[in-house]
Amino acid sequence: MRKTDLAAHLCSYCIRLLRTAPRYIGCLCLVLSLFGQTLAQSVNVRGRVTDADSKTFLPDVTVTSGPSSTKTDSSGKFSLNVQQTILKQVGLRFTHVSYRPQLAPYDPSDTYQVRMKASFIELPEIKIMGSGLSVLEKAIKRIPQNYPDKAAMLTGFIRLQYLRNGTDHFNSDAMVQLFIPPVRSGREPAARLVTNRTDTLTDPSLIFIKWIGAYHAPLHADFVGKKAAFIDPKKIRTYQYQLTGKRRLGGRTVFAINFAQHDTSGKKEATAGTLFIDSATFAFAGADISYFHLKRYGVLPRSKVQYSVRYRKLGSKWYLQEAFTKGNTIYKKEDPVSLTDYVTTKIDTVNVTPFSYADIIQETDVTQRIRKPTDTTLLNGVDSMLQQTLRYQELYPVAELATARTDARKNERKGRNWLNYFTGDNTRAGISVMRFPLNNYSSSGPVNYGFQLGAHYRLYQGLFLGFEGAGNIGANTALSLYHFRLSYEFTVTSIVGRSVIFTPIVGYNILTINEKSKSLKSQANYWSYGSAVAFELTHQIFLSATLTVADLTLKGTGSFRPTTVSPALGLMIKR
Incomplete structure (x- = not known):
């Protein structure tokens, strides 16, 4: 081959190469570009954060993945753009000042439902500065x-x-x-x-x-x-x-x-x-x-x-x-x-x-x-x-x-329906200090006084059926009184806006006396009549005063003599 022909051939080859090179270079750049985008591909993750105990939404929770972060909105929802490679490596981190930090691993669905558990631990990084x-x-x-x-x-x-x-x-x-x-x-x-x-x-x-x-x-x-x-x-x-x-x-x-x-x-x-x-x-x-x-x-x-x-x-x-x-x-x-x-x-x-x-x-x-x-x-x-x-x-x-x-x-x-009864204004509880309808001629002191507890249940409108029990304060002499009573409430509103309840009472009583030091016992079953008045302190608590009278006869021997009057002062609680 002559030198002139070889030179012409090489020149023709170079011209063809120069014409086709941009095409190959463009393809190479496109491949490299797609590869780079794959490495740094950004994905949008979304989800909702709730309280693990109450199942309600948590606002203001910080959501982070690498350098990217956001906060949940008022309904606990979040949306965040993150690099997929970083997301696969570190996942999503959820933090809140009053909850345990939580890490959610990568989820291919890009949707996260996170439940955070409340926790109260020392936060050494939180200081007045x-x-x-x-x-x-x-x-x-x-x-x-x-x-x-x-x-x-x-x-x-x-x-x-x-x-x-x-x-x-x-x-x-x-x-x-x-x-x-x-x-x-x-x-x-x-x-x-x-x-x-x-x-x-x-x-x-x-x-x-x-x-x-x-x-x-x-x-x-x-x-x-x-x-x-x-x-x-x-x-x-x-x-x-x-x-x-x-x-x-x-x-x-x-x-x-x-x-x-x-x-x-x-x-x-x-x-x-x-x-x-x-x-x-x-x-x-x-x-x-x-x-x-x-x-x-x-x-x-x-x-x-x-x-x-x-x-x-x-x-x-x-x-x-x-x-x-x-x-x-x-x-x-x-x-x-x-x-x-x-x-x-x-x-x-x-x-x-x-x-x-x-x-x-x-x-x-x-x-x-x-x-x-x-x-x-x-x-x-x-x-x-x-x-x-x-x-x-x-x-x-x-x-x-x-x-x-x-x-x-x-x-x-x-x-x-029984639940509605007990949760309505149908029951009363009482605690009071009362005086037994007795006199003790052989000793003085608080032996004639005691504490009384009671419970009362509405039968119809203002009509209540109640049970009360009382015991005295004396150590050597035990007095006990059980009182079954019917009462009817009349409620009026005072000039200061507080209710006043007037209640006539009739009841049957069982009284027992045990003078331990003298081995003497006596008892009486009798009817009593009286009335009570209660003044409202709060909507549920009333100051109550009660006075009952009775004509009772004691059976047995002892140092006590009956009286006709039994007063009491205490609190009535409406339930």
Whole structure:
């Protein structure tokens, strides 16, 4: 081959190579690009976080995977874009100030349902440091100027729900008014019911588990008004605090400070949560608070109570705007959960006076019994207003409650009527100091006096059948009296708004006397007549005075002689 032909051939080959090279280079770049995208592929993971005990949603849970992080919303939901390779390596980590950290391994479905277990352990990283302490102390010092210096009346809507095993429901919507005294007055706040609507009681035995204090839930949540320990200057050193930065809350910028108590035993009552302090006024704008290991609330032990509180600035003062409460009760294996959600719709500060005794709802009033359907049209806007609260999504849906109500009517069992009897206003208990209808001529002292216990049950309207037993104080002489009685209650309301109950009584008595030191015994069976008057101290407790007369004859020998009068003074408890 000639040199000229070889040169021409090489030149032609190079020209063809240059023409096709971009095609191969482009393919190579595409392959490398796809390989790189595979290595750093981003996936969207989503899910919901709930409380393992109460099964309710958990907001503000931090979700992290490598450098990516987010927080759950008010309904416990989250959505996060993460690198798949990192997700496969480290999974998702869930943390909350009052729950055990939890790690969820990689799930190919990219959907996670996480249940977090409440835990109260020491958090050594949470300490009062630098600006955190100054922010907290400044907020405490400014309480007198940031909160009402004169009485206010708040009007608002509240929804109450009691759930058991996730299937049995009690639901009530109400309009309430709250009396809020000046923040430094030392006076007690109070609640008054305007109207309520109660339904959806699928299991009558829910009434048997008495729920008290539900209408007071907003007042309990008002940690500024009740001067909670974690904002008390004398007690803040028993807590740990951590300033976590700033965030937006209700359209305002706030400092977020986590706080907790030491509790290495895991058995003591403890508190943890997050305080939100307005950056402009240094007012407490709200808080999320959890109380753990509570001993009792009412008659049942409580494992945990959670509050979510928000305040609103009106003029130069801050007022309670919304309050959500969730309580977990320990009762067999039935997991009762109580929920309340409150929102303020009106604030009055002109010529506000305390509520009268007759109007207030008392702390120990049983929620399921409270009925005041005066004007339920006032409740037409309750759901739309509550939807504006931060924790509305944790309430049980009203539509599902309506279905439960319909099913309950179909499956109603008359065999449970006895529960309604014992949980209604049908029983009375009494404890008193009484004088036996006797005189002892051979000795002096308290031998003629004793303690008396009684129980009384409604037969019809004001008619009660009762049984009482009494024993004396003397050691050497034993007196015992058993009293079966019929009584009829007449109730009137006094000028101060408290009830007064007048009760005529007729009864049959069995009296025995045992003078141990003298080996003497005597006894008497006799009828007695009398009356009692009881004055209301609270809705459940009355101061009671009783006077009965009898004409009795003792059988046997002894040092006692009968008298005709037997007085008693004590307390009557309405159940």
